[in-house]
Amino acid sequence: MTSPADAPTAKYQSADFDKTPPTPHVRIPDRLHHPAVEAAGKHGDYSSQRKHPVFFVDLPTHSISMTIGWLDPEQSSNMHRHTYETVLYILEGTGHTEVQGRKIEWKAGDAVYIPVWAWHRHTNTGSGLGSLPRLRKRPIASKPRRGGPPRGGSEEERRPCRGRGKVMARNVPFKGIIAYPITPLRQDGSVDIDKFKSLLDRLIGSGVHGIAPLGSAGILPYLSDEERESVTETTVQHVAGRLPTLVGVSALTTERAVHHARHAEQAGATAVMLIPMSYWKLTEDEVFKHYQGVAESISVPIMAYNNPATGGVDMRPEFLARLLEIPNVTMVKESTGDVRRMQQLVKLAGDDVAFFNGSNPLALAAFAAGARGWCTAAPNLIPQLTLDLYAAVENGDFALARILYYRQMPLLEFIVQGGLPRTVAAGLDLLGFDPGPLRSPLLPLPEGDRNRLSKILQSLSQDQL
Missing domain, CATH: 2.60.120.10 (Jelly Rolls)
Known part of the structure; x- marks a missing residue:
């Protein structure tokens, strides 16, 4: 004979309320109103x-x-x-x-x-x-975040992923082409918010999959706290949920990085990106504590950004895998230009590790290595080519992907070699969008390089412009 405990449990949905068996006992509380x-x-x-x-x-x-x-x-x-x-x-x-x-x-x-x-x-x-x-x-499971309980019963998404023998939390709201807008300035040197909104509209209208203000192209290190906060708020409000937003929050000190990360979360950013910046050479333990301090102050996911050429700190694949053990450090942007590092990260952190390519000339090789997306300022100039490359990879058509990559490779190499802020600004100007002056000490692209850029863009005109 089957006992009640062994009997199968019926599953009901909201529309079945009239079919549930009348087994509960009535207990009337004092307060019903x-x-x-x-x-x-x-x-x-x-x-x-x-x-x-x-x-x-x-x-x-x-x-x-x-x-x-x-x-x-x-x-x-x-x-x-x-x-x-x-x-x-x-x-x-x-x-x-x-x-x-x-x-x-x-x-x-x-x-x-x-x-x-x-x-x-x-x-x-x-x-x-x-x-x-x-x-x-009512909450059916309690999943406290690192450093405290969930805020209002909410917390970051957890997607099981194997890495270094542990199950790690992964909230990865990005995939595909994540576009990095520049930060336009007025002639008096102040941030031109109206032009920035226009640039956001250009990128969103082109079909990119995410918006990432305050990156290298967005001259984050050259902006004041007030300017950074204005760009952050403008991005979130103007994008208005049409795309996920990834806001740069890097700073020399942990205190300032925490400040900007909290502001980005409060503004409504989907995630934040953090690169360790240093005057003195930091130890790995110092960098780890830096990420840990920021992670414990917010609940949105963090993309760890490795770019020793700009930040002055080189994070080895072994260390990046260690960072991914921090619950809401869920993504890595690798910008060293060494595809072997990406391959090593996959080996260390698991096949489904969420890494993104930040080295433009490495676009095709990074996708072949398993990159989930491409973090790039190139869509400011050639959005359709970047999107077509990603679509070809997603469709498994690597023959077409190679053709598309080699078509845009001269531009990708040029904007990196010439420095993203000045080359992207010059390219936008050549395309009819005046980005304004650069923030000192940055200087405009020299005339010879500008002419070379013009020829590269003209050669792509049949595909993009």
């Missing part, structure tokens, strides 16, 4: 984390909870996830919710389901308020 929910005031911490007002329904529930919130016109929440499943019911307004890269359009009267641990963000695209009551199942 929460009057005037919004009059009690919004929840401060939760509202700050979500970037919109959130009101908690305070009732003695054990397996579900409910909150009420809204988004102002054109406002987006932060990208976040929960340790519980969620159902949204839209009282008013129109907008969309991104769930793990999938975009769900909604309007008043719709309901949206968000699975446990799914990365998501809400955007109000209408002219009025978007009202979003949420019914939630």
Whole structure:
């Protein structure tokens, strides 16, 4: 005879509520009513984390909870996830919710389901308020982040990945062509935010797969804290969830890197990129503590950036594999130009290690080595060729990929050799987009090099311009 414990467990969904067996015992709590929910005031911490007002329904529930919130016109929440499943019911307004890269359009009267641990963000695209009551199942698993508990029941995605004998956390929201915009300046030397928005529109419209401000091409080391924060906020607000954003937060000191990383997370960046920068030569233990300090201060994923030519610190593949053991250090950008390092990283950290190529001349070889994407400023000048190369690789057509790579190789080599800020700025100017002056001590591209760049771009005109 089968005991009740051995009997198969029935699985029910929300539409089956009338079919569940009446086995529970009724226990009536004293409090069954929460009057005037919004009059009690919004929840401060939760509202700050979500970037919109959130009101908690305070009732003695054990397996579900409910909150009420809204988004102002054109406002987006932060990208976040929960340790519980969620159902949204839209009282008013129109907008969309991104769930793990999938975009769900909604309007008043719709309901949206968000699975446990799914990365998501809400955007109000209408002219009025978007009202979003949420019914939630209580957390089914506690996964505290390093340095503290999950913020508001949310935390970074965990994707099992084998590396150095351990299972590591991986949230990898990027794949494909991640475009690095330059930072345009006005003639008075200040950052030209309007031109920066136009440049973002050019890149997004070209079809790239991610936007990464404040990289080498974006002259991060030459910008003040206020300028960096303005570029970060402008990027997140202007991209508005259309693409994932990867914000550079590097600094000489851990304190400043933490400051910029926290600001990027609060602004709504999908992830941050961090390169160790040093005047004195840092030990590996010092670099590790630097990454660990930043990682423990935020919950969004971090891309470790290895570029000794600009940062002054060279991180060996063995050390990069060690960095990936920090829970939210989930990606590596390798820019040494040595494909053997990428191959060694795969050997050390596992076949599904998320590494990205940052060396333009190595584009094809890096994809062949297993790069998940290409972090590059080249889409400012030749977006379609970079996208076509990636598409050919994804389709397994390496014969076409080789043709596309060799077609753009002269430009890729030129912009690296001449320095990204000055060569990309000169290229944009030749294409009719005035990027303004460079930040001193950087000087414009010499006339002879500018003429050479012009000829390279003209030779690509049949493919791109």
